[in-house]
Amino acid sequence: MKRKYVIWSIVLAVAAFAVYAALAPKTVEVETVAVARAPMRVTVDEEGETRLRRRFVVSAPVSGRVLRIESRPGDAVSAGQTVAVIQPAAPTPLDARTQSAAQAQVSAATAVVTRAQAERQRLTVEVKQADADAARARTLFESGAGSREMAEQAAARAAGLREAITASESAVRAAEFEAAAAKAALISRGDAASGRAVTVTAPIGGQILRRMQESEAVVPAGAPLIEIGSLDDLEIIADFLSADAVRIKPGAAVVIDRWGGEGTLAGRVQRVEPSGFMKISALGVEEQRVNVVIDFADPRERGASLGDGFRVEVRVVVWENPSALTVATSSLFRTEGEWSVFVVEGDLLRRRTVRIGQRNEQAAEVLDGLKDGDKVVAYPGESLSDGIRVR
Numbered sequence: 001m002k003r004k005y006v007i008w009s010i011v012l013a014v015a016a017f018a019v020y021a022a023l024a025p026k027t028v029e030v031e032t033v034a035v036a037r038a039p040m041r042v043t044v045d046e047e048g049e050t051r052l053r054r055r056f057v058v059s060a061p062v063s064g065r066v067l068r069i070e071s072r073p074g075d076a077v078s079a080g081q082t083v084a085v086i087q088p089a090a091p092t093p094l095d096a097r098t099q100s101a102a103q104a105q106v107s108a109a110t111a112v113v114t115r116a117q118a119e120r121q122r123l124t125v126e127v128k129q130a131d132a133d134a135a136r137a138r139t140l141f142e143s144g145a146g147s148r149e150m151a152e153q154a155a156a157r158a159a160g161l162r163e164a165i166t167a168s169e170s171a172v173r174a175a176e177f178e179a180a181a182a183k184a185a186l187i188s189r190g191d192a193a194s195g196r197a198v199t200v201t202a203p204i205g206g207q208i209l210r211r212m213q214e215s216e217a218v219v220p221a222g223a224p225l226i227e228i229g230s231l232d233d234l235e236i237i238a239d240f241l242s243a244d245a246v247r248i249k250p251g252a253a254v255v256i257d258r259w260g261g262e263g264t265l266a267g268r269v270q271r272v273e274p275s276g277f278m279k280i281s282a283l284g285v286e287e288q289r290v291n292v293v294i295d296f297a298d299p300r301e302r303g304a305s306l307g308d309g310f311r312v313e314v315r316v317v318v319w320e321n322p323s324a325l326t327v328a329t330s331s332l333f334r335t336e337g338e339w340s341v342f343v344v345e346g347d348l349l350r351r352r353t354v355r356i357g358q359r360n361e362q363a364a365e366v367l368d369g370l371k372d373g374d375k376v377v378a379y380p381g382e383s384l385s386d387g388i389r390v391r
Contacts (some may be wrong), residue, residue, distance in 0.1 A: 027389045032344055033328045040324040040365060042358045043255070043315040044247065048238030048294065050310045052229040056203050061225045064088040064198070068216045069226065073209060077202045077228060083214075084200040084225050104181065109179035116175045120168040127165060130158035206230035209308055231307060236267065236294040238314050242276050245290035247318040254294050255315040261305060266297040269316060292316070319358050326363040331376045332356065341370070342377040342384055349377070351386040370371040 002025070060066060064086045134154035136234060140146030210227040212217065240248065254267035273291040281287050294314060296303065306312075331341050335351070343350045354369030370376070377384065 003023050020178045022059040027347070027391050028349075028385070030342075030344070030349070030383065030390045031378045032375040033331060033378045035325065035327050035366065035370045035372060035376060037323050037372055038326050038363075039322045040319050040320070040326050040358070040360070042319040042360050042364055044240060044244040045315045046238045046244075046314065047234045048256075048312050048314045050234050050306055050308060050312065052209075052231075052308050053233045053235055054204075055209065055227055055229040055308075057224050058083060058202065058228060059223060060219045060221055061200065062082075062088050062198055063219070063221045065218050066213060066216065066225065066327050069211060069214055071208050071211065071226070073096055073211055073217060074353055076206070076207050077203045078210060079202055081202045082199045083202050083208075083228075086197075086198045086200065086219075090196060094294060105182040106179065109175065109182040113172065113179050115171040116168065120165065120172055123161060123165045123168050127158065127161040127311055130154070130161050134158045155319075164234075175386050200225065202228055204228060204230065229308065232300055234296060234300075234303075234306060235270065235307070236296075236312060236314060237291055238294065239277075239279065239289040239291050242288040242290050242317075245272055245276075248272055248292055248316050249318075253317040253320075254297075255317070256294075256303075257315065258311040259303065259306060259310070261303065267294045267314065268297050269293075270295045271353050302310060321358075321365065324358075325366040325370070325372060327354070327366050327370060327376060329359060329362060329364050330379055332364060333380055342380050342386075343370070344375045344377065344390060347389050347391065349384060349386065349388050349390050 007173055062172050067085045069084050069086070071077065079084060134151070134157070137151040137154040141148055141151040208226055209229050212224045212226060221226075248269055250269050250271055252269045254269060256265035256267050259265060270293040273293070276288050276290045279287050281291045294316075327341065330341050332354075334340070335353075338353050339353055339356050340353050343352050352369055355367040357365035357367045359365070377390075
């Protein structure tokens with residue numbers, strides 16, 4: 001009987017423990033983070049590209065044969081330094097028919113010059129006679145032997161002839177120019193040399209960025225030869241979504257990251273361009289974009305390895321608070337349209353509604369519902385609920 005009593009006692013104890021274990025609240029392990037005051041900033045991030053504020057494309061001033069350009073991209077140049085030499089093209093040889101036509105034009109132009117000179121000489125003689133007639137008419141009028149009308153007509157004729165002489169002199173010059181142009185058409189390769197070589201100089205000091213013409217070749221006037229710029233004049237251009245661009249103000253701080261060197265560089269927003277443009281994203285979505293121009297705030301030595309057209313990432317600060325009450329963004333979840341967190345009070349879990357202000361990827365600004373030092377669940381899952389026991 002005693003042995004049987006012991007066995008039943010053990011069975012009952014095990015059953016009671018099993019019932020207690022089944023009915024007792026379970027303890028859930030959670031990871032918590034503390035609500036604390038800390039510096040907080042909100043940024044809008046985008047990829048950007050470095051560019052020169054001013055770049056100079058050096059072009060050929062005349063048509064001709066450009067000699068081989070030995071300077072290479074990256075070479076330093078000073079203002080006024082010769083960067084290219086052009087031998088002007090020689091005149092095209094004339095065939096017999098063209099030469100005969102050009103000689104006829106020269107003869108015609110020479111005849112026009114002779115006629116214009118003769119006309120000028122005739123008018124000069126008439127002006128002398130008209131001045132004498134005007135003087136006699138004025139003398140007769142003053143003595144009472146002549147009329148005022150005759151004196152005025154003589155003076156008007158003399159004035160008109162002087163104006164005609166001025167016009168004739170212009171006609172003579174025009175005819176002489178036409179004759180010179182006709183004579184120039186007769187110049188051929190064998191008649192005159194092509195002229196002295198033309199040197200092309202650098203407009204500013206800096207570095208050669210690109211060399212559009214390397215080998216010796218015949219180029220027309222205006223053909224680009226090399227591109228020059230100063231790398232001390234770098235800036236960054238980045239296109240942001242228009243919804244983000246309206247939050248960016250000139251003078252805002254910028255963090256320049258992933259530029260290829262150690263750490264980050266500092267920058268400032270120079271301007272937000274007033275017009276946007278359409279751009280197709282990598283996913284094929286049409287986006288309205290706005291260019292934002294950013295200046296480097298750090299000395300050039302810090303980003304000395306950056307050049308023109310280099311890719312960087314920029315983070316423009318649109319809001320900042322040196323002592324904001326913050327909670328981890330991962331702690332927040334939505335319930336009935338409001339933000340909530342799970343707060344650990346002792347060993348129990350309590351759901352609490354909070355009011356959130358600014359947010360970034362890591363933290364959110366707490367406006368109401370939490371206080372400094374509260375512990376909240378870092379990663380609330382669906383298995384958590386209000387009132388459960390946690391560890």
